[in-house]
Amino acid sequence: MAIFVTKILVMHELSIAVNIVELVEEAARSQQAENVSKVVLEIGTLSGIEFDALTFAMTEAVKGSLLQKAEIVYDIIQAVGVCEECCHEFPTDDYFTVCPVCNSMHTSFIKGKELKIKSIDLVTND
Amino acid sequence: MCGTCGCGEDDHITYRIPGEVNLTHVHTHTHDGLTHSHEHAHHHHDHNHPEAHQHTHEHEHGHSHTHTVTLEQNILSKNELIAERNRGYFEGSQVLALNLVSSPGSGKTTLLERTIAELGKKIDCTVIEGDQQTMNDAERIQKAGAPVVQINTGNGCHLDALMVNKAMKQLELKRKSILFIENVGNLVCPSLFDLGESRRVVIISVTEGDDKPAKYPTMFETAQLCIINKTDLLPYVDFDLDKVKAAAARVNPRLEFISLSAKTGEGLQEWYNWLQKLHS
Numbered sequence: 432m433a434i435f436v437t438k439i440l441v442m443h444e445l446s447i448a449v450n451i452v453e454l455v456e457e458a459a460r461s462q463q464a465e466n467v468s469k470v471v472l473e474i475g476t477l478s479g480i481e482f483d484a485l486t487f488a489m490t491e492a493v494k495g496s497l498l499q500k501a502e503i504v505y506d507i508i509q510a511v512g513v514c515e516e517c518c519h520e521f522p523t524d525d526y527f528t529v530c531p532v533c534n535s536m537h538t539s540f541i542k543g544k545e546l547k548i549k550s551i552d553l554v555t556n557d
Numbered sequence: 558m559c560g561t562c563g564c565g566e567d568d569h570i571t572y573r574i575p576g577e578v579n580l581t582h583v584h585t586h587t588h589d590g591l592t593h594s595h596e597h598a599h600h601h602h603d604h605n606h607p608e609a610h611q612h613t614h615e616h617e618h619g620h621s622h623t624h625t626v627t628l629e630q631n632i633l634s635k636n637e638l639i640a641e642r643n644r645g646y647f648e649g650s651q652v653l654a655l656n657l658v659s660s661p662g663s664g665k666t667t668l669l670e671r672t673i674a675e676l677g678k679k680i681d682c683t684v685i686e687g688d689q690q691t692m693n694d695a696e697r698i699q700k701a702g703a704p705v706v707q708i709n710t711g712n713g714c715h716l717d718a719l720m721v722n723k724a725m726k727q728l729e730l731k732r733k734s735i736l737f738i739e740n741v742g743n744l745v746c747p748s749l750f751d752l753g754e755s756r757r758v759v760i761i762s763v764t765e766g767d768d769k770p771a772k773y774p775t776m777f778e779t780a781q782l783c784i785i786n787k788t789d790l791l792p793y794v795d796f797d798l799d800k801v802k803a804a805a806a807r808v809n810p811r812l813e814f815i816s817l818s819a820k821t822g823e824g825l826q827e828w829y830n831w832l833q834k835l836h837s
């Protein structure tokens with residue numbers, strides 16, 4: 432059972448990794464880049480991504496691509512909640528948090544759901 | 558035009574309620590036909606924010622150089638584009654498309670078999686089945702009397718919008734029908750992949766233990782309806798209905814609940830009512 436669960440997580444992040452490689456390669460080709468030297472990702476702590484699984488999946492997904500030698504930078508974005516009643520902001524690791532100041536249950540997120548390619552460094556000969 | 562940095566761009570987006578945080582917004586510039594983006598801090602109460610114009614490349618061309626390009630692109634943007642196409646198709650043909658997500662064995666196929674046999678007399682029902690292996694579920698659906706396409710994902714643990722797009726081309730979806738999409742049994746990954754569905758339905762069964770919403774919050778957060786199945790087994794298991802509802806409502810206060818037994822039929826009328834209300 433434990434093995435099954437691990438496999439699911441790895442597979443799931445693998446498809447995220449494959450998406451990253453595809454999008455970066457497309458952007459690189461559209462600018463006639465020879466290869467990609469760096470990729471900066473933004474991953475929110477509440478994005479639904481298992482970080483270790485993603486880093487593992489990325490090492491697999493970049494093989495044979497323009498990203499093969501790229502440095503992959505993971506910017507982990509700590510989730511921040513905001514209270515809709517009193518405007519207080521607070522870091523959180525939970526999908527649900529009561530406002531620590533006024534105890535309101537009406538809280539939402541201003542950060543933490545990121546699943547983004549922030550920037551890429553392209554190597555071009557021109 | 559952004560009054561503070563003078564970029565001449567209108568379309569910077571900030572996400573927030575009034576308050577105090579410094580948000581970042583992004584402007585796009587074009588230099589030599591290359592599009593760059595840059596960000597600067599943006600305070601939503603006033604506009605005394607410092608400029609931060611950082612362009613990280615030099616314009617010496619004719620040799621190999623490294624160029625930083627800001628993409629700010631959602632990793633799932635491809636899936637989301639196709640999902641929106643699916644959604645447009647469903648809306649245009651008035652198809653109610655439901656994405657059914659759950660752990661393996663919660664009773665999705667059993668519920669569909671029964672729904673097809675009972676509600677299917679009144680409303681055309683069509684099914685897309687997602688499983689890693691086997692045609693078993695599609696065969697069950699076919700026996701129940703509905704057109705069905707099975708997607709076998711192999712190692713893949715979720716359906717994505719492109720798979721649904723391809724599958725629906727093999728079905729003749731009727732106007733004003735219901736399309737049930739039974740996702741791969743897994744409470745983690747499918748929550749990230751929009752299929753273009755009208756509604757997402759998460760199913761748990763009383764044999765699973767009542768900590769599912771706490772363990773898999775994204776699934777409950779992104780669904781609109783939670784079905785609690787196998788209520789006929791409630792007397793034999795340690796499952797606190799109220800506790801589950803409270804935990805799920807914490808991550809998603811708008812979530813609706815229907816408790817039912819796909820085996821005995823208890824509670825099914827409420828499910829049919831829910832479907833008919835959305836369908837009409």
Ligand SMILES: Nc1nc2c(ncn2[C@@H]2O[C@H](COP(=O)(O)OP(=O)(O)OP(=O)(O)O)[C@@H](O)[C@H]2O)c(=O)[nH]1
Nearest residue numbers: 660661662663664665666667742786787818819820
């Ligand atoms: N007691 C009881 N058993 C049920 C009920 N609904 C489904 N089952 C049983 O649960 C088992 C799994 O049901 P399925 O309908 O195959 O579940 P599923 O969610 O489609 O499973 P996967 O597609 O493999 O993820 C079967 O043995 C069903 O007979 C119910 O309401 N009560």
Ligand SMILES: [Mg+2]
Nearest residue numbers: 665666694739
């Ligand atoms: Mg099934």
Ligand SMILES: [Zn+2]
Nearest residue numbers: 443714715746
């Ligand atoms: Zn998955």
Ligand SMILES: [Zn+2]
Nearest residue numbers: 514517530533
């Ligand atoms: Zn508050």
Ligand SMILES: [Zn+2]
Nearest residue numbers: 559561562599
């Ligand atoms: Zn501004």
Ligand SMILES: [Zn+2]
Nearest residue numbers: 562563564584
């Ligand atoms: Zn500017």
Ligand SMILES: [Zn+2]
Nearest residue numbers: 518575576577
């Ligand atoms: Zn505020």
Ligand SMILES: [Zn+2]
Nearest residue numbers: 614615616617
């Ligand atoms: Zn340049």
